[in-house]
Amino acid sequence: MTALAQAWRSDFMWSFRHSPVAVVSFFMVLVLVSGAVFAPLVAPHNPFDPASLNLMNGFSQPMQPNAFTGDVFWLGTDDQGRDVFSTILYGMRISLFVGFCAVLFAMVLGVTLGLIAGYSGGMVSTVIMRIADVQLTFPAILVAMLIFGIAKGFTPVHLRDQMAIWVLILAIGLSDWVQFARVVRGATMVEKRKEYVQAAHLNGRKAVGIMIRHILPNVVGPVLVIATISLALAIIAEATLSFLGVGAPPTQPSLGTLIRIGQGFLFSGEWWILFFPAVTLLALALSVNLLGDWLRDVLNPRLR
Amino acid sequence: MLAFTIRRVFQSFVVLLVVGLVAFSMFRFVGDPIENMLGQERTGADIERLRTQLGLDQPFPVQYLRFLEGAVQGNFGVSYRQGRPVAEIIGERLPATLELAGVSAVLAIFFGLVLGVFTAIRRDGWAANTIMTLSLVGVSLPTFLIGILLIYVFAVELNVLPSFGRGEVIDLGWWRTGFLTESGLKALILPSITLGLYQMTLIMRLVRSEMLEVLRQDYIRFARARGLKEKSVLFRHALKNTLVPVITVTGLQLGAIIAFAIITETVFQWPGVGLLFINAIQFVDIPVMAAYLMLISVLFVAINLVVDLLYFVIDPRLRGDRVTAKG
Numbered sequence: 001m002t003a004l005a006q007a008w009r010s011d012f013m014w015s016f017r018h019s020p021v022a023v024v025s026f027f028m029v030l031v032l033v034s035g036a037v038f039a040p041l042v043a044p045h046n047p048f049d050p051a052s053l054n055l056m057n058g059f060s061q062p063m064q065p066n067a068f069t070g071d072v073f074w075l076g077t078d079d080q081g082r083d084v085f086s087t088i089l090y091g092m093r094i095s096l097f098v099g100f101c102a103v104l105f106a107m108v109l110g111v112t113l114g115l116i117a118g119y120s121g122g123m124v125s126t127v128i129m130r131i132a133d134v135q136l137t138f139p140a141i142l143v144a145m146l147i148f149g150i151a152k153g154f155t156p157v158h159l160r161d162q163m164a165i166w167v168l169i170l171a172i173g174l175s176d177w178v179q180f181a182r183v184v185r186g187a188t189m190v191e192k193r194k195e196y197v198q199a200a201h202l203n204g205r206k207a208v209g210i211m212i213r214h215i216l217p218n219v220v221g222p223v224l225v226i227a228t229i230s231l232a233l234a235i236i237a238e239a240t241l242s243f244l245g246v247g248a249p250p251t252q253p254s255l256g257t258l259i260r261i262g263q264g265f266l267f268s269g270e271w272w273i274l275f276f277p278a279v280t281l282l283a284l285a286l287s288v289n290l291l292g293d294w295l296r297d298v299l300n301p302r303l304r
Numbered sequence: 305m306l307a308f309t310i311r312r313v314f315q316s317f318v319v320l321l322v323v324g325l326v327a328f329s330m331f332r333f334v335g336d337p338i339e340n341m342l343g344q345e346r347t348g349a350d351i352e353r354l355r356t357q358l359g360l361d362q363p364f365p366v367q368y369l370r371f372l373e374g375a376v377q378g379n380f381g382v383s384y385r386q387g388r389p390v391a392e393i394i395g396e397r398l399p400a401t402l403e404l405a406g407v408s409a410v411l412a413i414f415f416g417l418v419l420g421v422f423t424a425i426r427r428d429g430w431a432a433n434t435i436m437t438l439s440l441v442g443v444s445l446p447t448f449l450i451g452i453l454l455i456y457v458f459a460v461e462l463n464v465l466p467s468f469g470r471g472e473v474i475d476l477g478w479w480r481t482g483f484l485t486e487s488g489l490k491a492l493i494l495p496s497i498t499l500g501l502y503q504m505t506l507i508m509r510l511v512r513s514e515m516l517e518v519l520r521q522d523y524i525r526f527a528r529a530r531g532l533k534e535k536s537v538l539f540r541h542a543l544k545n546t547l548v549p550v551i552t553v554t555g556l557q558l559g560a561i562i563a564f565a566i567i568t569e570t571v572f573q574w575p576g577v578g579l580l581f582i583n584a585i586q587f588v589d590i591p592v593m594a595a596y597l598m599l600i601s602v603l604f605v606a607i608n609l610v611v612d613l614l615y616f617v618i619d620p621r622l623r624g625d626r627v628t629a630k631g
Contacts, residue, residue, distance in 0.1 A: 134319055137604055142563040149585035149593050153334035236446050243448050244570050246585045263452060263571075267460060267467075278449055286444050 015298050022294040028287035032280070036092040043086035044074075057081035062272050076272040078261070084272060087258060088280050094254040095284070098168050099235040105173030106234075107227050110180025111219075115211045117181065118188025129185065132178040141237055144175040148246050161249040168247050172237050179226050187219035221299045228292035232285050239281050255281045305616055312612055316605045321372075323601040327594040328371040331381075332364075334590055380595035385587050390595045394577055398599075399479045400470055401569070401576030405561045407492055408500035412561070413554060416504045420511025421543060427516065436512075439505040447564060451498040451571035458494060466491050468573040499568040503557045510553055514546035548619050555611030559604040 007013060016022050035042055045052050060066040062076040062084075075084040117125040135143060148171040155163045191197060192215070200210045241247035242256030250257060255277050262274025355361050359370055374380070380390040423432040442450075459467035471487030473480040482488030518524065519542055527537045566578035573579065577596060584592035 134322060137319065137559075137608065138600070139560050139563045142566070142600070145566070145581070145585060146593070146597060149588065150330055150334055152585070153330075153588045153590060240446055240448060240567060244567065244582050246582060259448070259452070266452070266456060271456075274452065278452070282445070282449070285446070289444060 012298060016294075019294055021290055025287040025290040025294070028283060029291060032092060032284050032287070033096060035089050036096050039086075039089040039093050043083070043089045045083040045086045047082040047087045047090055053081050055081050059270055062276075075276045076270075078270075078273045079265070084276055087253065088255070088277055091253050091255045091258045091277060092280060092284065094165065094248055094252055095235055095238055095256070095281070098165060098172065098238045098248070098254065099231055101169040102172035102176065102234045102238070103227055103230045105169060106176040106230060107180055107223065109173065110177035111184050111216070111223060113177065114181040114184025115188055115215065118185040119192055119207060119211055119215070121189075125185070128181065132181055135175075135178050140175040140233070141240060144171040144237055144241060145244075145246060147171040147174050148241065152246075161251055164247070164249045165252060168238060168241065171241070172234050175237070176230055176234065179230065180223060183222050183226060184219050187222065188215055191215045191218050225292065225296045225299055228288065228295050232288040232292060235281070235288065236285050239285075255284075309613060312609060316609050319605050320601060323597065324372055324375060325368065327375075327597050328368050330590050330594050330597075331371065332367065334588070375598055380598070381591040383584075383589055383592050385584075385589045385592075390591045393580065393592070394595055394599065396480075397575060397577045397580050399481065400574060401562065401565055401578060403482060404492065404495055404499060404568070404574060404576060405558075405565055407496040408503070408561055408565075409558055411496055412500040412503035412507055412557070415500075416507025416554075417511055417543075417550075419504075420508040421515060421538065423508070424512045424515035424519065425538065435508075439508060442501055442505045447498060447502060447567045448571050450501055451494070451568060454494045454498055455571070465494055467494070470575060495568050495572045495574055498571065499561060499565060502564070503554075503561055506557060507550065507554055511546060511550055514549055515542060518542045518545050548615065551614055551618060552611055555607055555614070559607045562603055563600065 016026075040046070047053075054069060054071075056068040057066050057071055057073070057077050058079050058081045060071065060073050060077040060081075063072065063074060065072050066077075073083050073085065075088070077083055078087070113128050117128040148167055151167040151170055152160060155167065188211075197210060197214055200214050205213075238247060238254060239256030239259065242254045243260045245260060248254040248257045250261070253261065258277035259274060259281065262277060265271075265273045359367060362370075378391045380394075382388065383390050383393060386393060419435055423435055426432040445453075455467045458465040466487070469491060470482045471489070471491035472485040473482050473488055474484045482492060524537060524542055527541050528534075532541075565574075565576060566581055568574065569576045569578035570582055577599070580592060581596045583589070584596065
């Protein structure tokens with residue numbers, strides 16, 4: 001039996017094949033993510049190349065030839081004649097990039113602090129968890145806004161637009177580490193008492209080595225579940241911040257920025273500039289969320 | 305109970321001191337206050353004089369204590385952008401936010417409780433199932449999209465409700481209210497629904513699951529066996545016992561409502577403190593950001609404290625020695 005066939009028959013794949021929600025949302029995520037990753041190949045236009053834009057194409061309706069040029073755009077164009085479909089693909093790229101990086105950052109930070117707190121206990125643990133408690137008192141989105149504002153104050157004015165994406169990753173990541181730290185700390189405290197850890201300790205392993213080589217692999221399951229759910233939250237948080245105008249700049253529009261821009265055209269009847277980015281955002285967040293829910297049930301039925 | 309209260313108040317105090325330190329550090333280290341206050345034509349002597357005058361030559365702890373002293377008196381300095389005292393700007397805008405948050409909270413609690421009880425009693429009915437499915441959609445929709453959707457339907461297509469602002473307000477001297485004019489009330493409808501919807505679904509789902517849990521218990525069966533009226537069983541026996549977790553979550557959600565008001569206020573251009581905060585972030589107006597942070601923290605900490613103490617009022621089982629002994 002080949003490794004692939006074996007993987008196909010595993011419990012994990014079995015429950016995947018037998019959950020229509022998981023299959024549908026997985027393919028949805030796959031389509032959206034590949035659309036974003038291969039945006040330069042898929043997108044009919046490059047919205048950031050001024051040479052490919054024609055102002056005469058502005059406000060083309062979806063699927064209808066433009067009154068002046070006769071060009072047809074699937075999802076219409078915005079005020080500057082940019083193809084909405086292409087801007088969505090490029091926007092999704094930024095949304096996903098920020099989402100992935102922020103979750104990765106939160107995960108590394110949270111897991112590290114959680115391991116340290118769980119393994120060492122005592123004062124260190126108290127201090128880390130107290131910080132976590134205080135941060136949990138405030139909604140994550142508020143913390144992210146605040147960090148964004150402070151970080152913006154530190155960046156020199158001429159670099160602000162270029163740095164905005166990284167500041168955004170920092171802000172969302174820092175607002176989201178608590179979940180990881182709490183779960184990893186709890187799991188570490190349980191694992192720490194088990195015999196294999198004590199054996200490693202008696203073998204003269206250093207604490208750092210035990211944490212990384214022995215405990216970490218055993219707490220990875222719940223971490224992955226939280227990471228998936230965090231990804232959906234991070235995508236929405238990014239969209240919200242960008243929508244509020246404290247996120248991705250108009251020069252690098254994410255889905256949230258596109259919705260912000262589109263809102264301005266709602267009253268004049270150009271609904272498609274707003275509608276399609278909003279639907280894409282919803283589809284993205286919803287499918288990642290459903291996939292995360294399924295993963296949670298499969299990997300750890302006890303985790304709520 | 306007394307020991308618990310004292311410890312809880314002390315904890316709240318520590319949290320506020322920490323947040324105060326963050327707010328103060330923003331003042332001190334993000335940008336140079338002197339740069340922000342003096343114009344282009346400054347001399348070295350000017351800078352030195354202002355530094356001494358503002359106390360910036362003092363050691364860090366002394367500066368922090370001074371900041372706290374000012375903060376307690378409501379003095380947060382002058383907005384970099386508007387050039388007016390921050391306390392004055394916030395005082396002007398706070399009523400708008402509190403009115404919006406208050407109406408949303410009342411809507412969320414009322415409909416959350418009613419729908420939660422309803423979906424628990426008729427758990428297999430089509431209406432309850434529809435409501436539960438809709439609530440899932442409501443939870444997944446980002447707040448700002450709900451706001452935009454409502455604007456599109458009621459302001460653009462139907463053109464019956466205003467899409468931005470507070471409408472006419474009446475000045476009561478220290479409080480400008482939108483409750484007393486028709487346009488003010490109309491302007492409240494869409495923003496308060498937007499803000500309250502998410503909290504309503506949360507409360508509803510919680511009440512439902514708690515009710516289902518409680519309705520399974522023996523004392524409910526006995527109450528029915530005693531021939532009590534169904535209404536009395538549901539509301540006097542069952543609902544009362546679901547209230548402890550509901551109050552915890554609802555209390556914490558009240559804080560969230562004030563924070564999420566930032567998003568709603570931006571969508572509807574509601575002239576409250578949330579919109580002020582967003583503008584402050586865009587223009588890096590540190591004094592406004594710091595003051596908003598302090599204001600929100602005081603509210604949050606106060607709400608948490610009240611919720612914790614409310615347990616004792618609601619649940620008589622918690623009173624007495626057992627709890628104090630436990631820790």
